[in-house]
Amino acid sequence: MNQHLLLQVVSKMMIPLIALFGFYVQFHGDFGPGGGFQAGVIVASSVILYALVFGIEAAKKAVPPSWVRIGMTLGVLIYGGTGVATWLLGGEFLNYTVFAPQSTHAAGQHWGILSVEIGVLCTVTFAMLAIFYAFASRMPDLSGEDW
Amino acid sequence: MMVHSLPILLMEIGFMAMLLVVALAVLRMRSLFAIVMLQGVYSLLCAAWFVSLDAVDVAFTEAAVGAGVSTVLMLGAMLLTDRDANPLPTKRKLGPLFVVIIMGIAMFYALGDMPAFGDAHSAVNTGVGAQYVQSTREEMFLPNVVTAVLASYRGYDTFGETVVIFMAGLGVVLLLGLNGNAGKWRAKPNGQSVAAPSQPPVKMAAAAKPVKTAAAKRKPVRRKSAKPKAGGTS
Amino acid sequence: MITLFEHYNYAIVIILMMIGLYVVFSSANMIKKLVGLSIFQTSVFLLYITMGKVTGGQPPILDPAEYESHGGGHESAPAAAHGSGHEAAQASHDAVQSAAHTADVIYSNPLPHVLILTAIVVGVATLAIGLALVVRTREMYGTIEENEIDELDYLGNLEGHAG
Numbered sequence: 001m002n003q004h005l006l007l008q009v010v011s012k013m014m015i016p017l018i019a020l021f022g023f024y025v026q027f028h029g030d031f032g033p034g035g036g037f038q039a040g041v042i043v044a045s046s047v048i049l050y051a052l053v054f055g056i057e058a059a060k061k062a063v064p065p066s067w068v069r070i071g072m073t074l075g076v077l078i079y080g081g082t083g084v085a086t087w088l089l090g091g092e093f094l095n096y097t098v099f100a101p102q103s104t105h106a107a108g109q110h111w112g113i114l115s116v117e118i119g120v121l122c123t124v125t126f127a128m129l130a131i132f133y134a135f136a137s138r139m140p141d142l143s144g145e146d147w
Numbered sequence: 148m149m150v151h152s153l154p155i156l157l158m159e160i161g162f163m164a165m166l167l168v169v170a171l172a173v174l175r176m177r178s179l180f181a182i183v184m185l186q187g188v189y190s191l192l193c194a195a196w197f198v199s200l201d202a203v204d205v206a207f208t209e210a211a212v213g214a215g216v217s218t219v220l221m222l223g224a225m226l227l228t229d230r231d232a233n234p235l236p237t238k239r240k241l242g243p244l245f246v247v248i249i250m251g252i253a254m255f256y257a258l259g260d261m262p263a264f265g266d267a268h269s270a271v272n273t274g275v276g277a278q279y280v281q282s283t284r285e286e287m288f289l290p291n292v293v294t295a296v297l298a299s300y301r302g303y304d305t306f307g308e309t310v311v312i313f314m315a316g317l318g319v320v321l322l323l324g325l326n327g328n329a330g331k332w333r334a335k336p337n338g339q340s341v342a343a344p345s346q347p348p349v350k351m352a353a354a355a356k357p358v359k360t361a362a363a364k365r366k367p368v369r370r371k372s373a374k375p376k377a378g379g380t381s
Numbered sequence: 382m383i384t385l386f387e388h389y390n391y392a393i394v395i396i397l398m399m400i401g402l403y404v405v406f407s408s409a410n411m412i413k414k415l416v417g418l419s420i421f422q423t424s425v426f427l428l429y430i431t432m433g434k435v436t437g438g439q440p441p442i443l444d445p446a447e448y449e450s451h452g453g454g455h456e457s458a459p460a461a462a463h464g465s466g467h468e469a470a471q472a473s474h475d476a477v478q479s480a481a482h483t484a485d486v487i488y489s490n491p492l493p494h495v496l497i498l499t500a501i502v503v504g505v506a507t508l509a510i511g512l513a514l515v516v517r518t519r520e521m522y523g524t525i526e527e528n529e530i531d532e533l534d535y536l537g538n539l540e541g542h543a544g
Contacts, residue, residue: 025207029291029294030289030290030291030294031290031291031442032203032290032291032442033203033204033206033207033291033293033440033442034204034207034291034294035204035291035293035294035297035298037208037212037498037502038204038207038208038211041208041211041212041215041216042211044216045211045215045216045219048216048219065325065326068325069320069325072313072316072317073313075309075313076309076310076313079305079306079309080306083306093303094302094303094306096299105288106286106287106288106289109287109288109289109295109299110288110289112298112299113289113294113295113298113299116298116302116305116306117294117298119309120305120309123309123312123313124309124312124502126316127312127313127315127316128216128316130316130319130320130325131220131315131316131319131320131509131513132219132220132223133325133326133327134319134320134322134323134324134325134327134513135220135223135224135227135319135323135512135513135516136223136327137323137324137325137326137327137328138227138323138324138327138516139327140226140227163389163393166393166397167393167396167397167400170397170400170401170420171400173400173404173413173416173417173420174400174403174404179410179412179413182412182413182416183412183416185416186416186419186420189419189420189423190419190423193423193426193427196427197430200430200431200433200434200489201434201435201438201439201440201441201489202430202433202434202440202489202493202494202497203440203442204494204498205426205430205494205497205498205501208498208501208502209423209426209501212501212502212505213419213423213501213505216505217419217505217508220505220508220509220512221412221415221416221508221512223512224412224512224513224515224516225412227516227519228412228515228516228519228525229410229412229519229524229525232408232409232410232412232413232526233409233410233526235407235408235409239407239409240407242406242407243402243403243406243407244403244407246406247399247402247403247406248399250399250402251395251396251399254395254398254399255392255395258384258385258388258391258392258395259384259388261388261391261432262432263387263388264387264388264389264390264391264431264434265434265435265436266435266436267435267436267438267487269432271432271433271490271492271493272433272435272490274492275492276433276490276491276492276493277490279491279492280441280443280488280491283443284443284447284448285448288448289443290442290443290444290445291441291442291443292441292442292443292488292491293441293491293494293495293498296491296492296495297495297498297499301495304499305499308499308502308503311502311503311506312502312506314506315505315506315507315509315510316509318509318510318513319509319510319513322510322513322514322516322517323513323516323517330517330520
């Protein structure tokens with residue numbers, strides 16, 4: 001019997017819940033503790049847990065390195081793109097009020113904050129994954145080292 | 148003037164004592180695995196104390212980043228490098244000890260000028276911070292003040308922070324390679340493959356001239372098998 | 382002594398900072414240095430957060446009732462114009478209640494929290510690059526102890542290699 005069977009079964013149940021919790025934290029960052037950074041780290045750790053239990057090759061099939069490469073830059077683009085969008089709509093850089101100028105309860109600010117937090121989520125998730133892939137794929141020089 | 152009620156004060160004293168013990172343990176230990184785990188414990192204790200200090204966002208981030216991802220990265224790096232630290236000669240300890248004691252005395256001397264713990268009328272707490280709470284209440288209509296300040300009032304700084312994380316990911320990918328093969332490629336100019344040197348030049352230099360380096364004088368930690376030493380002779 | 386009693390948070394922070402700094406200065410092993418740096422950074426975060434704590438304060442998350450009255454206030458004017466007197470009276474009663482409630486809720490200072498959030502993430506970014514450099518150093522020199530690296534560099538320079 002596979003000695004990691006218990007870990008594998010429990011991880012299969014936990015990993016989707018962890019990713020779901022990460023998205024919960026992201027979108028409820030406006031109403032409680034949370035936001036882009038915490039959510040990004042939580043979603044990245046769900047993939048890292050998958051890699052730790054099932055192997056780095058299985059994780060690279062689930063989240064390929066090309067996604068990671070694109071996702072890191074996409075997050076910064078989304079954040080900067082929000083600023084450029086506010087420019088194009090006539091305001092200053094990152095002045096979100098221009099998204100909904102006639103709202104009485106700051107809907108423009110809410111849209112802007114949502115957009116930049118999604119950018120932060122993308123960058124943090126894929127940057128943490130990139131760093132983990134880099135460390136985990138490197139073949140160690142030490143052979144025959146025991147604990 | 149007590150900042151907290153007695154049970155919370157006891158809990159804070161417990162946190163401070165545990166943090167001190169963990170820091171001293173990191174100082175004294177030589178096994179890198181234990182040191183990396185202890186820094187995860189340190190981050191988690193700090194996150195717990197942050198909750199008691201009403202900093203819930205910061206506690207969340209410190210627990211996730213400091214006790215989570217940071218420990219995994221350190222373990223990954225440790226698996227690729229070494230398992231133990233060498234013992235430190237006493238000569239190397241005296242200079243840093245002297246500097247640290249002098250700095251500590253100077254900072255304790257400056258302790259009296261700092262605002263009292265929990266003071267609501269200190270310069271820190273009556274300036275821009277209170278204005279942000281008021282402005283969020285009046286014009287932002289968002290319950291979490293920290294998110295409002297981070298994403299809107301100080302959004303430019305958060306942009307810089309996002310770029311810093313991107314640069315860290317980029318830097319590690321450049322140093323190690325997304326598939327772990329940076330620095331180990333072979334070039335093929337004009338179809339002829341250029342063989343990379345089998346060992347890096349510094350190792351070859353040391354192998355060519357076997358001198359009694361500090362590696363040979365190292366006192367091994369109690370373990371069953373001998374470790375291969377520096378010098379590339381393995 | 383009373384000063385120390387009122388500033389005990391700074392005292393523990395200073396001690397932890399000095400321990401972290403000593404680990405950075407004195408250890409020759411690079412990974413232990415990075416761990417010491419991480420301890421130093423986290424104790425600096427403690428310094429800022431304890432400065433932002435207010436006695437009797439709450440985490441800086443507003444009660445939605447506090448600002449709903451403002452947003453509701455804009456809509457209660459047309460409601461009053463529509464003649465639904467009951468809702469207007471209810472809304473104004475809520476506004477008065479939450480204004481009084483606003484006056485006695487104390488929040489801890491949110492500004493240090495924002496600064497430290499950024500600092501934590503930047504800290505882990507620095508740590509990641511530092512660890513990648515340590516891994517490459519280990520592959521190049523075969524060791525991660527500073528003194529051994531110095532000796533190997535000296536030998537390498539004697540042989541005339543460019544590093």
